[in-house]
Amino acid sequence: xxxxxxxxxxxxxxxxxxxxxxxxxxxxxxxxxxxxxxxxxxxxxxxxxxxxxxxxxxxxxxxxxxxxxxxxxxxxxxxxxxxxxxxxxxxxxxxxxxxxxxxxxxxxxxxxxxxxxxxxxxxxxxxxxxxxxxxxxxxxxxxxxxxxxxxxxxxxxxxxxxxxxxxxxxxxxxxxxxxxxxxxxxxxxxxxxxxxxxxxxxxxxxxxxxxxxxxxxxxxx
Amino acid sequence: xxxxxxxxxxxxxxxxxxxxxxxxxxxxxxxxxxxxxxxxxxxxxxxxxxxxxxxxxxxxxxxxxxxxxxxxxxxxxxxxxxxxxxxxxxxxxxxxxxxxxxxxxxxxxxxxxxxxxxxxxxxxxxxxxxxxxxxxxxxxxxxxxxxxxxxxxxxxxxxxxxxxxxxxxxxxxxxxxxxxxxxxxxxxxxxxxxxxxxxxxxxxxxxxxxxxxxxxxxxxxxxxxxx
Numbered sequence: 363x364x365x366x367x368x369x370x371x372x373x374x375x376x377x378x379x380x381x382x383x384x385x386x387x388x389x390x391x392x393x394x395x396x397x398x399x400x401x402x403x404x405x406x407x408x409x410x411x412x413x414x415x416x417x418x419x420x421x422x423x424x425x426x427x428x429x430x431x432x433x434x435x436x437x438x439x440x441x442x443x444x445x446x447x448x449x450x451x452x453x454x455x456x457x458x459x460x461x462x463x464x465x466x467x468x469x470x471x472x473x474x475x476x477x478x479x480x481x482x483x484x485x486x487x488x489x490x491x492x493x494x495x496x497x498x499x500x501x502x503x504x505x506x507x508x509x510x511x512x513x514x515x516x517x518x519x520x521x522x523x524x525x526x527x528x529x530x531x532x533x534x535x536x537x538x539x540x541x542x543x544x545x546x547x548x549x550x551x552x553x554x555x556x557x558x559x560x561x562x563x564x565x566x567x568x569x570x571x572x573x574x575x576x577x578x579x580x581x582x583x
Numbered sequence: 584x585x586x587x588x589x590x591x592x593x594x595x596x597x598x599x600x601x602x603x604x605x606x607x608x609x610x611x612x613x614x615x616x617x618x619x620x621x622x623x624x625x626x627x628x629x630x631x632x633x634x635x636x637x638x639x640x641x642x643x644x645x646x647x648x649x650x651x652x653x654x655x656x657x658x659x660x661x662x663x664x665x666x667x668x669x670x671x672x673x674x675x676x677x678x679x680x681x682x683x684x685x686x687x688x689x690x691x692x693x694x695x696x697x698x699x700x701x702x703x704x705x706x707x708x709x710x711x712x713x714x715x716x717x718x719x720x721x722x723x724x725x726x727x728x729x730x731x732x733x734x735x736x737x738x739x740x741x742x743x744x745x746x747x748x749x750x751x752x753x754x755x756x757x758x759x760x761x762x763x764x765x766x767x768x769x770x771x772x773x774x775x776x777x778x779x780x781x782x783x784x785x786x787x788x789x790x791x792x793x794x795x796x797x798x799x800x801x802x803x804x805x806x807x808x809x810x
Contacts (some may be wrong), residue, residue, distance in 0.1 A: 412678075451655055452641070452644055452646070452655070455652070455655040458654065459646070530671070
């Protein structure tokens with residue numbers, strides 16, 4: 363299971379972060395290649411010709427695409443390290459369901475905040491908070507979504523925490539007030555080295571989000 | 584291996600995947616038919632988050648989302664495996680399953696619903712995605728190899744749904760000339776007995792959409808103008 367591991371990535375990407383956390387949790391050494399998404403490299407276009415997106419994991423020259431698919435691949439190949447997904451098929455199905463919810467609902471709602479200020483954006487903000495409240499309900503009183511240990515669902519959601527400061531400053535979304543359990547859970551996750559070291563300075567993320575959003579809004583609205 | 588129920592609807596392209604998987608593995612199950620216009624307390628109890636079908640209930644415990652259910656079935660009942668064992672091949676199957684759901688099906692619906700001035704571009708976009716599936720099956724009997732597997736079940740009812748969407752939207756998405764490998768595969772696939780007995784048929788889909796009045800609600804619908 364050794365062999366060369368390369369990750370095509372982009373530093374603020376929520377999806378790239380999931381893979382970085384998984385690699386760190388398993389103690390896997392890899393080479394990281396930063397992509398300029400406005401000028402995609404020949405390597406990225408060769409390794410992910412269908413979607414042309416990061417993250418892409420290249421293991422012994424063979425690509426794996428889509429963050430959750432990559433994380434499951436890592437878990438299956440490096441199976442001598444503590445597992446990211448539960449071993450029981452039913453628990454595993456629940457973990458996959460909730461990670462899918464993060465993609466289909468939390469992420470999609472978070473993109474609706476990328477609208478000019480007004481009624482539509484307010485509706486997007488409300489929807490985003492509702493998806494986080496649903497996650498809070500699923501978390502319950504557990505320390506992690508995985509139970510006693512950090513796992514697949516935690517990993518799929520925690521990168522969003524890196525954008526919360528930007529949402530507070532730019533959009534006045536107070537997640538701490540609306541979803542205190544999510545914040546408590548996020549701070550618990552941040553105590554793990556594998557998670558903390560993938561996070562950048564919140565001000566740097568804020569600057570990136572502000573700039574990118576301006577460009578997106580002017581292109582689309 | 585315990586009591587199995589499937590909550591589903593006969594015209595759903597997602598539900599038939601589940602029934603095919605269970606039949607392939609020789610698993611007996613009880614089918615509970617759901618009326619999506621009047622969702623039952625059972626559905627709301629077993630899938631409170633999405634309130635959608637299909638839901639698999641195994642020994643009273645629910646699993647929702649068709650791709651999640653397929654993997655659960657494959658891990659719980661080991662005969663006739665659906666997914667490859669090799670992690671890289673498995674990842675590839677999972678990638679294409681997502682592609683079918685997020686690109687092929689979505690872009691086909693978009694083409695169906697597109698306004699006149701957007702239709703050509705929307706059809707091109709849908710055909711681009713379908714072209715990738717055609718390329719994927721080129722030279723192969725089934726997506727799973729010699730026997731049907733996970734990706735065959737996922738692509739499954741797409742040919743019939745495409746025929747339906749073509750009629751609904753007054754568009755042409757697929758034909759034997761443009762996508763020969765996909766066409767060959769679909770002819771073989773629908774003749775397999777367990778597939779044939781539970782596959783949404785284009786005429787039934789058209790019938791459902793016109794009699795329920797749903798056709799009229801679809802912008803760009805050719806069927807809406809037919810009485």
